[in-house]
Amino acid sequence: MSPLAWSRERLGVGVPSIDDIHREFVALLNVVATASDEKLPALLAELYDHTRAHFAHEHALMVKYRFPAIIEHQAEHGRVLAELEDLQERVAQGRTAPARAYVRDQLPEWFALHATTRDSALAAHIRHAQGGRRGESAPTGTTERAPL
Ligand SMILES: [Fe+2]
């Protein structure tokens, strides 16, 4: 896959905080993809930290806005973090080829699909919630209706 370029038309989801993180992610991914062997471990660690923060931000939004598909979305995030952890271990052992293939091909492909499906669905849910009730406050939890 050629280097991934962030564009609003192609990858924008319409929630500024998510789009900002995604733009940073794509920029960092491209730096890691062309890193020297010497710089690869530190840049991979930076990508891992950024990705953790990225996913934590989305998780907080999913909780705040009661996003229904949180389990599936989190499962994908968890898988990617586990893959990045595994690749960091391999790089520490001197095996850089799997990490290079991952950041050049698999991760850009996964991200483009994830951003345009799962993250877009989350963003649409947030925009809908924000349009529906501004300054939302959490219900107290005693709102279930008695059966008729
Ligand atoms: Fe995301």
Ligand SMILES: [Fe+2]
């Ligand atoms: Fe996501």
